[in-house]
Amino acid sequence: MSKRLTITVYPSTLGSEFLSVEDALRQVLDLVESVVAANANGGGKNVVIWRLTEAHTNSPPFTVEATAFALDATASIAAEASHMVHAFSTALSALMSGRRPARFEVEAAQHLRRVFDRNLNGVGETLVSPEGEPEIRITRADALRAKNTLDQILAESQIDDVDLQRTEYGSAEGEVVGLTRWHDRPAILLKERLSGDRVTCVLSNALADDLGPGHAWSEAWDGRRVLIGGALQYASDGRLKRIDADRMSEMSWTDVPLSKLRTINILNGRTAREHVEQFWGKDGGKA
Secondary structure, eight states: OOEEEEEEEETTTSOOOOOOHHHHHHHHHHHHHHHHHHHHHGOOOOOEEEEEEEEESSSEEEEEEEEESSSSSSSSSSHHHHHHHHHHHHHHHHHHHHHHOOOOOOOHHHHHHHHHHHHHHHHHEEEETTTTTTOOOEOOOHHHHHHHHHHHHHHHEEEEEEEOEEEEEEEEEEEEEEEETTEEEEEEEEEEEEOOOEEEEEEEEHHHHHHSHHHHHHHHHOOOEEEEEEEEETTTOHHHHHHEEEEEEEEEEOOOOHHHHHHHHHSSOOOOOHHHHHTTTTTOOOO
């Protein structure tokens, strides 16, 4: 028996009562392509093609039914199609819960990220009904949670692909913007102060133990400005790509009223002219 996948796309309640053609069709296309990509492990030959067997608009939602067929009409693809749908459903459910799927391909992540982006802008809800699997309803809140998880997965994949050329031991300053994992090790995402780049900071076992359970330190440190030290890994373009962190401390700051700043005397009794002449010389630093 052929495996079916039904997708229903609803317009946003904040926008028009009708979906745009682009949003409706691309939402379906990205979901179907993510089913295929999520199972593309090992680069094996794909034996399944998803054919359009039904499409209708009971305005405003748009519904499409895709059915799995064998590329080779003489082959049986029932087991393969069931595996594809189950792997896709399991991965999608995990992402919507804020968890990383056990097995997931980067190409599938890229398709699903576009799905979640549309759910945050233009599409209200997306209902995915895989035959033999629980129905999955993607709301705005689900899409935001899943998108953040996907960003972490994609950030890790970029790090794995980077040709690291140089290691320095030191510290970097930035803002904690997320919690992730790197090769099954706890890590945080740091928005580096100077470049604005997101840098994955892999925590040493000792540092992770000091910070406590992941959910606890995520809540405690998220949005904080910190100084992270350890082995700073740079790519061939000179940009900081990863920190193997063994220490972290908060960069504290305090509001200082302007009246207090005015009391600071950096001139030590000199006039502004005398200070400039002492600093630059009487000729003003001219050659």
